[in-house]
Each structure stands twice: as structure tokens, then as C-alpha cells.
Amino acid sequence: MITPALSDDILMQIDKPARYIGNELNMVKKDPANVAIRFAMCFPDVYEIGMSHLGIQILYEQFNRRDDVYCERVYSPWPDLHAIMKEQQIPLFALETQEPIKQFDFVGITLQYEMCYTNILQILDLAQIPLWQKDRTDDDPIIICGGPCTYNPEPVAEFFDLCYIGEGELSYDALFQLYKEMKASGQYTRGAFLREASKVPGIYVPSLYQVDYKEDGTIRSMTPLYDDVPARIKRQVLMNMDEGAYPSKPLVPFVRATQDRVVLEIQRGCIRGCRFCQAGMVYRPNREKSLEQLKTYAKDMLASTGHEEISLSSLSSSDYSQLPELVNFLIEECCGDGVNISLPSLRIDAFSLDVMSKVQDIRKSSLTFAPEAGSQRLRNVINKGLTKEDILQGAGMAFEGGWQKVKLYFMLGLPTETEEDMRAIPELANDIAVRYYEIPKDKRNGKCQITMSTSFFVPKPFTPFQWAPMYEKGEYLRRAKIVNDTMKEQLNHKSLRYHWHEADVTVLEGLFARGDRKLAKAIYYAYEDGCFFDAWSDYFDADKWDKALQKANISVDFYAYRQRPLDEVLPWDFIDTGVRKEFFIREWKRATEDQIVTPNCKMQCSGCGAASFGGGICVEGKN
Amino acid sequence: MLKVRIKFAKTGCMKYVGHLDIMRFFQKAIRRSQLPIRYSEGFNPHQIMSFAAPLGVGLTSEGEYLDIDLKEEVPSREALCRLRETMVDGMEVLQFRYLPEDAANAMASVAAASYRLRYKHPQQFPFSLEQLLEAKCQFYDDAVTITIVKQTKKGQRELDLKPLIYDFSIGSDAEGIYFDLLLSTGSVDNIKPELVMQHFFATLDVVPDDHEFFIHRIDLLTRLNEDLCSLGEIGYDK
Numbered sequence: 004m005i006t007p008a009l010s011d012d013i014l015m016q017i018d019k020p021a022r023y024i025g026n027e028l029n030m031v032k033k034d035p036a037n038v039a040i041r042f043a044m045c046f047p048d049v050y051e052i053g054m055s056h057l058g059i060q061i062l063y064e065q066f067n068r069r070d071d072v073y074c075e076r077v078y079s080p081w082p083d084l085h086a087i088m089k090e091q092q093i094p095l096f097a098l099e100t101q102e103p104i105k106q107f108d109f110v111g112i113t114l115q116y117e118m119c120y121t122n123i124l125q126i127l128d129l130a131q132i133p134l135w136q137k138d139r140t141d142d143d144p145i146i147i148c149g150g151p152c153t154y155n156p157e158p159v160a161e162f163f164d165l166c167y168i169g170e171g172e173l174s175y176d177a178l179f180q181l182y183k184e185m186k187a188s189g190q191y192t193r194g195a196f197l198r199e200a201s202k203v204p205g206i207y208v209p210s211l212y213q214v215d216y217k218e219d220g221t222i223r224s225m226t227p228l229y230d231d232v233p234a235r236i237k238r239q240v241l242m243n244m245d246e247g248a249y250p251s252k253p254l255v256p257f258v259r260a261t262q263d264r265v266v267l268e269i270q271r272g273c274i275r276g277c278r279f280c281q282a283g284m285v286y287r288p289n290r291e292k293s294l295e296q297l298k299t300y301a302k303d304m305l306a307s308t309g310h311e312e313i314s315l316s317s318l319s320s321s322d323y324s325q326l327p328e329l330v331n332f333l334i335e336e337c338c339g340d341g342v343n344i345s346l347p348s349l350r351i352d353a354f355s356l357d358v359m360s361k362v363q364d365i366r367k368s369s370l371t372f373a374p375e376a377g378s379q380r381l382r383n384v385i386n387k388g389l390t391k392e393d394i395l396q397g398a399g400m401a402f403e404g405g406w407q408k409v410k411l412y413f414m415l416g417l418p419t420e421t422e423e424d425m426r427a428i429p430e431l432a433n434d435i436a437v438r439y440y441e442i443p444k445d446k447r448n449g450k451c452q453i454t455m456s457t458s459f460f461v462p463k464p465f466t467p468f469q470w471a472p473m474y475e476k477g478e479y480l481r482r483a484k485i486v487n488d489t490m491k492e493q494l495n496h497k498s499l500r501y502h503w504h505e506a507d508v509t510v511l512e513g514l515f516a517r518g519d520r521k522l523a524k525a526i527y528y529a530y531e532d533g534c535f536f537d538a539w540s541d542y543f544d545a546d547k548w549d550k551a552l553q554k555a556n557i558s559v560d561f562y563a564y565r566q567r568p569l570d571e572v573l574p575w576d577f578i579d580t581g582v583r584k585e586f587f588i589r590e591w592k593r594a595t596e597d598q599i600v601t602p603n604c605k606m607q608c609s610g611c612g613a614a615s616f617g618g619g620i621c622v623e624g625k626n
Numbered sequence: 627m628l629k630v631r632i633k634f635a636k637t638g639c640m641k642y643v644g645h646l647d648i649m650r651f652f653q654k655a656i657r658r659s660q661l662p663i664r665y666s667e668g669f670n671p672h673q674i675m676s677f678a679a680p681l682g683v684g685l686t687s688e689g690e691y692l693d694i695d696l697k698e699e700v701p702s703r704e705a706l707c708r709l710r711e712t713m714v715d716g717m718e719v720l721q722f723r724y725l726p727e728d729a730a731n732a733m734a735s736v737a738a739a740s741y742r743l744r745y746k747h748p749q750q751f752p753f754s755l756e757q758l759l760e761a762k763c764q765f766y767d768d769a770v771t772i773t774i775v776k777q778t779k780k781g782q783r784e785l786d787l788k789p790l791i792y793d794f795s796i797g798s799d800a801e802g803i804y805f806d807l808l809l810s811t812g813s814v815d816n817i818k819p820e821l822v823m824q825h826f827f828a829t830l831d832v833v834p835d836d837h838e839f840f841i842h843r844i845d846l847l848t849r850l851n852e853d854l855c856s857l858g859e860i861g862y863d864k
Contacts, residue, residue, distance in 0.1 A: 004638040004715040011746065015684050015837045020642035028654075028714050257643045257651060309654030309712075341657065341665050341673065364669045 008101040022050035025098030047122035055262030065248035075099035095129035114152035117515035118538035158522035160209035169239030205239035264312035273318035274604035281463035288619035321350035351397030369408030377427030429490035436495035467590030525555035583612035633721035640716030645680035678732035689845030702863040723861035735848040
């Protein structure tokens with residue numbers, strides 16, 4: 004058995020020591036002496052969050068299938084351990100071998116949300132690896148990032164040697180091959196490797212580009228330093244979803260992870276085209292896994308983990324073409340004997356209600372709708388096809404079937420939003436309650452409970468709303484107050500509830516989502532001043548961030564509050580996601596000028612550009 | 627009804643995994659092994675499973691027990707194999723025994739626990755074996771009562787440790803000094819080994835912090851006709 008890197012004295016004085024010992028079921032064991040490449044895969048947040056992430060489990064499986072690679076895991080030590088490691092100079096270690104990651108070949112960090120950016124620095128700092136890319140030597144590991152935030156890596160680009168743009172299934176083999184060859188031939192230097200790596204499809208090497216700015220602070224140009232470095236980076240896409248590695252023996256943590264269940268990824272991409280949604284744009288085209296393969300994985304993964312629950316993962320499960328077959332299979336073949344299905348948010352219709360009544364306790368469970376906007380006008384602007392009639396009809400069917408609880412999700416601060424749109428949120432909730440009370444008293448089960456939640460809209464790169472302005476914190480709260488006040492005026496206000504998110508982090512999220520390289524200093528200063536775990540409200544410190552932004556001379560106005568002109572060079576323009584900028588411009592105009600919806604990919608192709616990948620819905624839709 | 631008692635050991639780094647997580651570990655392990663365990667009725671059925679005595683974080687053990695109910699009989703040897711295949715390093719299933727119909731469940735039957743303790747930082751305890759034995763004589767062997775004040779939720783209460791320490795011996799081997807304790811355990815008088823050590827060392831003018839000892843639980847015992855016997859001796863292989 005492996006001896007923990009941390010002493011017994013330390014493990015006994017920190018919270019949840021089992022986060023740091025590894026040894027979980029299905030952990031991969033290899034002799035590091037027998038591999039050419041040691042890879043530390045990192046999710047820069049606490050263990051329970053990181054262990055819930057499917058992408059890392061996929062890459063863990065994929066990398067470890069290679070005999071010449073040993074992929075291990077590392078997560079952010081919680082602040083209690085962080086303090087001890089800093090004080091005693093204990094280098095951050097990987098869970099599998101408990102050995103310091105500074106002696107590894109690669110450290111891969113997944114960027115799932117902007118508020119983890121200071122935790123990148125925490126990882127590097129504790130690992131005793133130089134924070135800035137330019138300060139690293141040939142002996143330091145190659146630091147690479149991937150994940151959704153790499154669709155604009157610029158705010159953190161100067162901390163990374165490499166950024167992987169797209170789906171990890173595609174280019175890692177080529178990258179590993181290159182590394183191995185250069186190491187074996189003795190040609191390896193950090194500089195030489197990065198230069199060669201820039202030619203691997205999907206690999207972006209920030210240090211090989213020069214960014215020039217105009218006087219107004221916007222980007223004039225971003226140019227490769229050498230002729231053989233590509234000017235644009237093409238997103239990597241797995242076209243045959245049945246070909247990728249999938250963890251049929253996923254790791255099972257001892258500490259209860261947030262996602263304590265089997266997760267079955269059924270498809271990537273989304274046909275819907277909601278204009279605020281980055282995932283719906285950058286994961287195009289929609290590609291399904293085959294029903295047969297999903298059936299096999301479901302059985303294998305339940306058997307290899309012993310989990311008591313299985314859930315489906317995708318952006319819009321209702322759109323999976325063989326959903327009824329899949330769900331019926333799971334109910335008939337996998338459920339029972341203590342195994343449950345947890346259903347993702349399905350479109351509410353006769354089928355989903357029937358399924359839900361089989362697998363959930365109707366009295367306790369609630370229906371979920373995500374209209375995202377209260378009024379039909381604004382729903383058209385964001386291209387959310389859902390109509391009020393859909394919602395009332397779905398809710399009505401559910402109420403007749405015995406449900407009483409409804410959850411509604413909305414965003415505030417969407418482009419073109421007016422006070423009327425805000426007031427429409429509680430009005431819609433009231434209409435749903437009215438529908439409930441239409442049911443005769445003897446056939447319903449007391450009161451209904453309609454819960455509205457709002458988050459604040461953050462414009463994201465590679466969406467039709469990437470040019471849209473944000474608002475200051477006070478303005479967001481003013482909008483939430485309008486919703487709250489209007490709710491109180493409703494006839495059925497006693498059946499309505501309203502929650503809104505804190506606005507503190509929203510602006511910062513927006514700043515990083517659309518920021519450029521100048522933001523790196525602010526992240527550095529914030530970390531230096533003690534900011535980390537910013538995604539955790541207990542640790543988020545708005546004052547420290549204000550100071551860091553000031554010190555780095557960052558104008559929030561410039562990055563967040565300004566309507567950006569359509570012809571401005573955007574920091575992420577060098578990435579080619581396959582979806583063309585002309586499409587985003589067209590969609591932006593359809594949203595804000597014409598206020599009309601665009602049909603989904605199944606109904607009609609809108610020519611976004613993703614058809615260039617030659618597969619998925621783009622091909623299946625056309626006979 | 628088929629009642630089964632499983633004996634297991636928890637060693638190495640598994641000592642940092644808490645009791646609730648060990649419970650979840652076994653729930654999943656039993657599903658993986660596909661043993662025909664019985665589930666409770668209701669909308670969220672759970673496995674019929676009860677653990678003898680929770681082991682604190684930081685303790686190792688070679689004598690832990692959990693009881694389960696099976697829907698149908700599986701030969702002990704086969705069940706043992708299936709469970710062993712799905713363990714992790716530091717978790718070892720030692721026995722799989724069927725219980726008599728009238729056997730009390732593991733938690734209700736526990737009456738005592740035996741422990742072996744060792745120093746984590748021997749330099750903080752500069753005592754020879756002779757000194758320790760002499761101190762133990764005074765503290766335990768020759769004492770009529772060992773009155774201590776125990777902090778409870780409702781305040782302080784006096785407690786006599788003497789009748790609750792069934793055995794106390796000190797020895798020495800290649801790894802150094804060790805302390806063997808046999809202590810009253812269970813829902814009524816649950817005595818933790820740290821508590822005894824605290825009061826014992828107080829007689830030598832040393833106040834050990836929590837976690838000053840490596841604590842290894844050797845076994846859990848039940849009362850059978852006035853005598854103590856291992857929980858693992860109840861029942862039989864099938």
C-alpha cells in the first residue's frame with residue numbers, strides 16, 4: 004500500500020483527510036518507472052467537486068489505456084490544508100502515487116468556470132512550479148489547460164504552456180508522441196517542444212503569439228511569432244461518439260462526491276441554439292451515442308461501481324432521438340434492487356411524466372422548467388422555443404397527475420430586457436398556480452408551490468450575445484427587486500417563492516469570460532492577496548478583488564459594461580470553433596432587431612458552419 | 627430470514643476514511659458483489675445493514691463487524707471471494723458467517739473492545755517499561771476505584787473507570803512500548819482508549835493531546851453466559 008504524502012499528524016488535524024489519500028476503488032495503479040509520461044490531471048476545486056466531473060474520468064481512462072502514460076489526479080487542497088502545506092513547504096502531490104507533481108511531465112488543469120482562476124495559481128504555487136509561463140525551465144512540467152473556459156483562454160493564457168481547444172479525445176496521442184520522441188532523441192527543451200506542439204491540431208501555445216492593442220484598449224492584432232505557428236486554432240471534435248474512450252470502471256470516492264452516481268453521457272452538442280448558451284454553440288454539431296453502446300455502459304458501470312443511482316448527461320436529454328428506448332431499458336434492466344434513475348430536466352410531456360411517475364415520488368419531486376425569460380418577446384430574443392402554452396399545458400398535465408411543485412429558472416439582465424419582461428416572470432408563475440387551482444378541490448392535494456429562481460446573465464464568447472453589455476451589481480439587484488415586488492402583487496402570491504443569486508461574482512465572471520491577457524495580473528494580485536476558492540461564497544472577498552483590479556489597472560467598464568461594436572477584434576477571435584462569426588452576427592441581429600426565433604437544427608439548418616465537420620445532426624438531418 | 631455477520635479489517639490509509647463513508651463503501655461493495663441482500667420496503671429502499679461499533683477516524687482495526695440480511699443463501703466461502711474481489715487496499719473481509727435466528731444484532735451485542743496502542747511520538751514519553759508498569763500498578767491494579775470527571779452534553783458527571791477497564795497491560799517489542807486495553811463498549815458505558823490513556827498518563831504528570839497514540843482495535847466482544855467472547859465466534863460458516 005502507498006504511504007500518504009501527508010504525515011499522520013497533518014491528516015488528523017484537517018477536515019476530511021480521505022480527500023488526500025487516493026486509494027479509491029478503480030484507481031489505476033502503475034509503476035511510474037515503467038512509463039514515459041507522467042500526467043497530473045487537475046480539477047482546481049475541492050475533491051468532492053472535482054471527483055464529480057465526467058470529463059476528467061474520460062481522460063483518465065483514455066490516458067491510462069496507454070502503457071507509456073500514467074495519469075494521476077490532483078485537486079485543490081482545502082484552505083485548512085493549504086495553510087499547512089504553505090507553512091511547511093510540502094509540495095502538492097498526486098493522489099495515486101502521493102508523489103510531488105512538480106516532477107511530472109504534464110500538469111493538465113481543467114477550466115470549468117471562471118471563478119476557479121485563482122485556484123490555478125494555488126495549484127501551481129503549492130506544487131512549487133513557477134506561476135508565470137515565462138519563468139519555467141526545462142525541468143518544470145508542461146502546464147496545459149482544457150475545458151469550456153479555454154474558448155477564451157486569454158485571461159489565464161500567460162500561466163499556461165499549452166491550451167487544448169476542443170474535445171480531448173483527438174490530439175493527446177499526437178502530443179504525447181511528440182513529447183516522447185523529443186525526450187528520447189535528446190532534443191527536448193521547453194522552447195523546442197512548445198514550438199512543435201503548436202503544430203498539433205487544437206493546441207494553442209500562448210507564448211508564441213504577440214498581441215497588439217489600439218489606443219482605446221481594444222485589440223489591433225494577434226499574430227504568431229513565427230511563420231510555422233498557425234494563426235488560427237481549430238477546435239477538435241470527436242465525430243463518431245461511439246469511438247471515444249469511456250470509463251466503464253469509473254473511480255468511486257470514499258468521501259461522498261457531489262455526483263455520487265453513474266453518469267451516462269448520451270450525446271454532445273445541442274440542436275436548440277439558445278443565443279445566450281455557450282455550450283449550445285461551441286459543442287456543435289449535435290452528436291449522439293448509439294443506444295446499444297449506452298445500454299452496455301449503463302450495465303457495466305453500475306456493476307463496476309455499485310452506485311445506487313444512474314443519471315443521464317447531455318445538454319438537452321429530451322432531444323436524444325432514442326430517449327424512450329433508453330429510459331425504458333434503464334427502468335426495466337437496471338432499476339430495482341436499490342438502483343434508481345435520476346432524470347435530468349426533461350421537457351415536460353406525456354412521456355416524461357409517465358417516466359417520472361415510475362421513478363420518483365410524485366409528492367416530493369418537482370417539475371422543472373427553464374423558460375429563462377418571463378415574456379414571450381424576450382424568449383424570442385434569446386431563441387428559447389418554449390412558449391407559455393407549452394409550460395401551462397405541461398404543468399397542467401403534471402398537476403392532473405398529482406404533482407404540486409414546480410421550479411422555474413430565469414435569467415435577469417438579458418439583452419433588450421425591459422421592466423415588462425421582469426414583471427412577466429412572477430406573472431407566468433402566477434398563471435401556473437391559476438392552472439393548478441382550476442383542478443377541483445377534491446382532486447388536488449392542498450396548495451401548490453411554484454418556485455422561481457433567477458441568475459444574472461453573463462455574456463459568453465462564441466455566442467450571439469458575445470457583444471452584449473452587462474450591468475453593475477446594483478442594477479442587477481434592482482431588477483431582482485422588481486421581480487420580488489411584482490410577485491407580492493400576484494393573486495396567488497402565497498403559492499409563489501422567489502430566489503435570486505448574489506450579484507457579487509456575476510460581474511467578475513463576465514470580466515473573465517470576455518477578458519484579454521491584461522487580466523492575468525489582476526488574477527495574480529488577487530491570489531497574492533489571499534483570494535482563492537472564489538466560487539465558494541464563504542471565501543469570495545469582493546474587496547480584495549476590487550483592489551486587485553485597481554492595482555492591475557483594469558477598467559470593468561471597458562470589459563463588462565460596454566456594448567462592443569460588431570467589428571471589434573475579440574480576444575478569442577483566433578479560435579475557430581467551426582461556428583462562423585457571420586452566424587453570430589446574423590443571430591445577434593435576429594435577436595435584437597427582428598426579435599425572431601431561428602429554427603432548431605432538426606427543423607432546418609441555419610448554416611452556422613458546423614456542417615464543415617461533416618457529421619452529427621448536420622448530416623443526419625439531410626437525406 | 628438469513629442473518630449474516632461480516633468481519634473485516636481496516637488498515638493503512640483507510641483509517642482516514644470515516645465511519646459514514648465506510649458504511650457507503652460497504653453498501654456499494656455489496657451491490658458490486660451482487661450478493662442477494664435484503665432491502666427495506668418503501669419508495670427509497672435501503673439495504674438491511676448494521677455496523678457493530680463505529681470506528682473513529684485515525685484508528686485501525688482487525689475486528690470490525692457488520693450484519694446484513696440475505697434473501698437467499700450463498701456459501702460463506704463464495705460470498706467471501708466475491709466481497710474480497712471488490713475491496714480496496716486496506717479493507718479486508720475476514721469472515722462471512724450465518725447467525726442463529728435468535729442472535730442479537732451486532733450493534734446491540736457489543737459489550738467490550740480490545741485495543742493495542744502505541745506512541746506516535748515516543749520522545750514525548752520518556753518512561754521506561756518499569757516506570758510504566760509501576761505507574762499502571764498504582765493507577766489500575768491496586769486501585770479500588772478510578773474516579774474521573776467526564777464532560778457530557780448535560781454537564782459534568784463523575785464516573786468510576788475501574789469496573790469499565792476489563793484489562794490493562796503494558797508490554798514492549800521490537801516496535802517499542804505498547805498498551806493493551808480491554809474496555810467496556812456499547813450504548814451504555816462506552817469507554818474510549820484515549821480517555822484511559824489521558825488519565826493514566828496524568829499520574830505521570832503528562833497530559834497527552836488527542837491523537838497522541840496509534841490506536842489499533844483488535845476485536846469487538848460480546849457477553850455470552852457472563853464471559854466475553856469475540857463477535858466473530860458467533861454463528862457458523864455455510
